[in-house]
Amino acid sequence: MNMHNGAAAAEPKPAGGRRTRRRLRLAGGLAPYLWLAPSLLLIILVTIFPIFELFSTALSKVSLSGVKKGYVGLQNFSNVLRDPVFWGVLKNTLIWTVGVVGISTVLSLGIAQLLNQEFPGRRLVRSALIVPWAVSLIITSVIWRWILDYHYGALNLILQKLHLIDQNIYWLASPATSFPAMIGVGIFVTIPFTSFLFLAGLQAIPGELYESAGVDGANGWSKFVHVTLPMLRQPLMISTVLNTIYVFNSFPIIWSMTKGEPVNQTDTIITYLYKLAFVAHKMGDAAAVSVISFLLLLLFSVAYIGLVMRRE
Amino acid sequence: MKNWRTVHRVMTTAVLTAMMSTALLACSKSGGEDQAGASGSGAGDSGGKKEITFVAAQYSNQTEPFLKKMVAEFEQANPDIKVKLQVVGWDVLEQSVNTMVSTKQTPDILNMNTYAAFADDDLLVPLDEVLTPELKGKFYESFFKAGEMNGKAYGLPLLASVRGLYYNKELFEKAGIKEPPKTWEELRQTAKTIKEKTGVDGFGLPMTAFEGQADFSYYIWGNGGDWKKGDKWVLNSPENVEGLQFMTDLVRKDKVTNPEPTAINRDELQKVFGAGKVGMMITANFLPTILKADAPNLKYGVAPIPVNEGKQPFNLGVQDFLMVFKSTKNKDAVGKFLSFLYEDKRYEEFMKNEGMLPATKPVGESMAKQDELTGQFISQLPIAKFYPLTDPRFTEIRLETVKAVQQALLGQKSPKDALDALQKVAEQK
Numbered sequence: 001m002n003m004h005n006g007a008a009a010a011e012p013k014p015a016g017g018r019r020t021r022r023r024l025r026l027a028g029g030l031a032p033y034l035w036l037a038p039s040l041l042l043i044i045l046v047t048i049f050p051i052f053e054l055f056s057t058a059l060s061k062v063s064l065s066g067v068k069k070g071y072v073g074l075q076n077f078s079n080v081l082r083d084p085v086f087w088g089v090l091k092n093t094l095i096w097t098v099g100v101v102g103i104s105t106v107l108s109l110g111i112a113q114l115l116n117q118e119f120p121g122r123r124l125v126r127s128a129l130i131v132p133w134a135v136s137l138i139i140t141s142v143i144w145r146w147i148l149d150y151h152y153g154a155l156n157l158i159l160q161k162l163h164l165i166d167q168n169i170y171w172l173a174s175p176a177t178s179f180p181a182m183i184g185v186g187i188f189v190t191i192p193f194t195s196f197l198f199l200a201g202l203q204a205i206p207g208e209l210y211e212s213a214g215v216d217g218a219n220g221w222s223k224f225v226h227v228t229l230p231m232l233r234q235p236l237m238i239s240t241v242l243n244t245i246y247v248f249n250s251f252p253i254i255w256s257m258t259k260g261e262p263v264n265q266t267d268t269i270i271t272y273l274y275k276l277a278f279v280a281h282k283m284g285d286a287a288a289v290s291v292i293s294f295l296l297l298l299l300f301s302v303a304y305i306g307l308v309m310r311r312e
Numbered sequence: 313m314k315n316w317r318t319v320h321r322v323m324t325t326a327v328l329t330a331m332m333s334t335a336l337l338a339c340s341k342s343g344g345e346d347q348a349g350a351s352g353s354g355a356g357d358s359g360g361k362k363e364i365t366f367v368a369a370q371y372s373n374q375t376e377p378f379l380k381k382m383v384a385e386f387e388q389a390n391p392d393i394k395v396k397l398q399v400v401g402w403d404v405l406e407q408s409v410n411t412m413v414s415t416k417q418t419p420d421i422l423n424m425n426t427y428a429a430f431a432d433d434d435l436l437v438p439l440d441e442v443l444t445p446e447l448k449g450k451f452y453e454s455f456f457k458a459g460e461m462n463g464k465a466y467g468l469p470l471l472a473s474v475r476g477l478y479y480n481k482e483l484f485e486k487a488g489i490k491e492p493p494k495t496w497e498e499l500r501q502t503a504k505t506i507k508e509k510t511g512v513d514g515f516g517l518p519m520t521a522f523e524g525q526a527d528f529s530y531y532i533w534g535n536g537g538d539w540k541k542g543d544k545w546v547l548n549s550p551e552n553v554e555g556l557q558f559m560t561d562l563v564r565k566d567k568v569t570n571p572e573p574t575a576i577n578r579d580e581l582q583k584v585f586g587a588g589k590v591g592m593m594i595t596a597n598f599l600p601t602i603l604k605a606d607a608p609n610l611k612y613g614v615a616p617i618p619v620n621e622g623k624q625p626f627n628l629g630v631q632d633f634l635m636v637f638k639s640t641k642n643k644d645a646v647g648k649f650l651s652f653l654y655e656d657k658r659y660e661e662f663m664k665n666e667g668m669l670p671a672t673k674p675v676g677e678s679m680a681k682q683d684e685l686t687g688q689f690i691s692q693l694p695i696a697k698f699y700p701l702t703d704p705r706f707t708e709i710r711l712e713t714v715k716a717v718q719q720a721l722l723g724q725k726s727p728k729d730a731l732d733a734l735q736k737v738a739e740q741k
Contacts (some may be wrong), residue, residue, distance in 0.1 A: 025607070031453075036698070063428045063429065063433050063706065064432065064433075064704045064705070065410075065413050065429035065433045065435065065704075066410045066411075066413040066414040066520060067414065067433045067435075068414070081425050082536060090696050095398060127410065150571070150572070151574070151584060151587075163591035165651070170571055170572045170575060172575055173571070173572035173574065173575035174572075258575075259520070259521065261520050261521060262574035262575070262718045263574075263715050263719055263722070264715070265720045275521075275711070277410075278407055278410070279406075279521065279707070279711060280707055280708040281406075281410075281429065281707050281708070282708065283410070283414075297416060302382070
């Protein structure tokens with residue numbers, strides 16, 4: 001928005017002498033940056049500086065109490081990469097991210113379509129959908145842990161009452177059940193944001209497009225494939241990039257439901273690095289893991305956006 | 313496209329707001345740290361008042377009011393000293409201390425559960441420089457020794473807990489059991505009988521990173537094994553393997569424990585015990601304080617931790633320490649404050665508030681006289697063993713140990729293989 005102001009100040013002046021024009025151009029060139037300076041300063045302070053610190057920690061030997069003891073090159077990275085646990089955790093992170101982002105994107109497409117229809121009580125349903133997003137993530141996760149609890153959980157109770165099981169199931173004990181359950185919770189809290197993004201995108205599609213597609217004889221499915229999906233490309237891109245970053249970095253769900261146990265089998269990178277840093281006190285290794293995940297996300301974002309942009 | 317733009321604008325605003333609030337937070341935080349730093353760098357001297365900072369851990373809701381009152385009394389008695397008290401919850405304590413250390417803003421006195429990493433980095437003052445001989449003489453020897461590294465004391469024992477076997481008297485009665493088990497074999501039999509006669513899980517075994525190292529310790533120490541011998545880790549000694557084998561059998565062969573030990577921590581299992589859904593469990597002396605509030609009608613007894621036939625009885629002592637950082641400018645003020653804190657009456661009140669055991673003999677004797685169960689626990693203090701906390705790597709090895717035990721209990725590895733692999737990890741570096 002600041003850019004607009006700068007441009008507006010320069011543009012409306014009628015063409016005058018060369019000097020004035022140059023001065024104007026100069027002012028027009030500087031003004032935006034002047035406007036941007038405070039935010040740039042903030043970004044440097046709260047983003048660039050910590051990232052610099054992170055890289056410097058990742059390349060240092062850090063004692064158990066947190067004192068930096070000089071540079072060690074890539075020692076921390078080789079420690080991490082040689083640890084088989086890291087690769088298991090990376091695999092979990094991949095399943096976790098692709099599972100949550102993929103499934104919630106597909107479900108949200110459907111939900112957005114539904115919410116875009118006229119039906120009685122639409123406003124109520126729309127506002128109800130916001131709730132899982134509005135509630136704190138930790139609260140949601142803890143409530144789900146209670147629902148899935150072995151001794152007192154509501155899910156076991158319901159299943160027993162329906163005579164579907166005759167013995168309680170220990171949902172959060174084995175990764176075979178706990179990991180899918182956590183992915184489910186992840187999807188549950190990701191859907192609101194994604195559906196609303198898509199809903200906004202759907203509302204921006206002009207109705208005439210569907211009408212003319214209908215005239216050309218397109219049925220519901222081909223309307224969806226040839227009109228809706230292409231028109232939703234931008235929201236799809238934004239939701240995928242943002243969701244991937246959020247979900248990849250999501251800590252509360254796993255931490256409050258299984259803490260990554262047993263034996264790191266439900267850890268993702270973020271819980272693993274938290275344990276490295278604050279439980280095992282291996283700050284250098286933790287920083288190295290953090291740098292790796294930072295680079296992975298950067299790589300993904302650049303590759304994905306590049307792919308989408310090129311198609312445009 | 314108009315709607316789309318609105319969404320965009322809303323999102324931009326949201327992101328900006330988020331960033332602003334982060335920035336504000338960062339500002340206010342650094343402001344706070346500056347103040348703390350100022351006190352550490354001796355600015356307090358200028359006004360004629362000596363300033364010391366005390367970062368304390370929050371044990372319960374009573375901790376902060378008690379310490380505040382104590383600080384006020386201390387300042388009244390010593391008008392030339394000002395104490396800056398900061399009570400921090402356990403869940404954030406490690407992170408905040410880590411920040412204090414890496415930004416070189418260490419407090420004068422810190423209350424925590426480990427000290428070795430700080431002593432290893434030469435950040436701590438040897439306690440002989442601040443303690444009066446009179447105060448030093450008050451402590452139980454085994455406790456004071458646990459705070460020593462390379463012959464010098466760095467960790468001053470603040471409080472301790474020991475463990476006991478808690479058993480549900482009603483379930484015992486229903487199953488026709490008269491006596492709590494004393495040996496492993498009796499433990500196995502008792503748990504079996506409870507399971508057969510009442511259908512309730514006989515023995516509770518928690519094994520998560522929360523405190524799995526405690527349960528591992530019960531079975532290695534109960535079999536004459538240990539974590540370290542001298543300077544060397546001996547995690548896969550035959551005694552330790554046999555101990556882990558016993559645990560694994562309880563879970564996998566006899567099936568008399570709670571179904572998934574790797575999915576429940578000590579605190580959660582205590583609730584299950586309180587609800588009468590498990591027959592026995594080993595846990596700390598502060599359980600009665602919790603049960604009084606959570607399960608006032610539960611009838612339970614406490615017995616010593618069972619050991620393998622013919623082995624020495626032991627107990628697990630867990631203690632927290634006070635330590636003094638080298639950044640301090642006022643050692644004499646720190647010494648005065650410590651003596652004040654450990655004055656018998658005041659210290660006894662502190663321990664009673666928290667349901668913890670004292671580390672000094674006079675208060676131990678006094679408290680033992682007042683309450684039978686406390687007396688029972690205090691009588692165990694002399695045989696208490698401690699984790700190898702003087703090894704700074706224990707924080708890491710503890711996690712690896714829990715993983716190894718989990719692998720055995722889940723049947724992923726045999727006890728021997730799991731401990732062999734663990735020993736290899738411990739020997740690295």
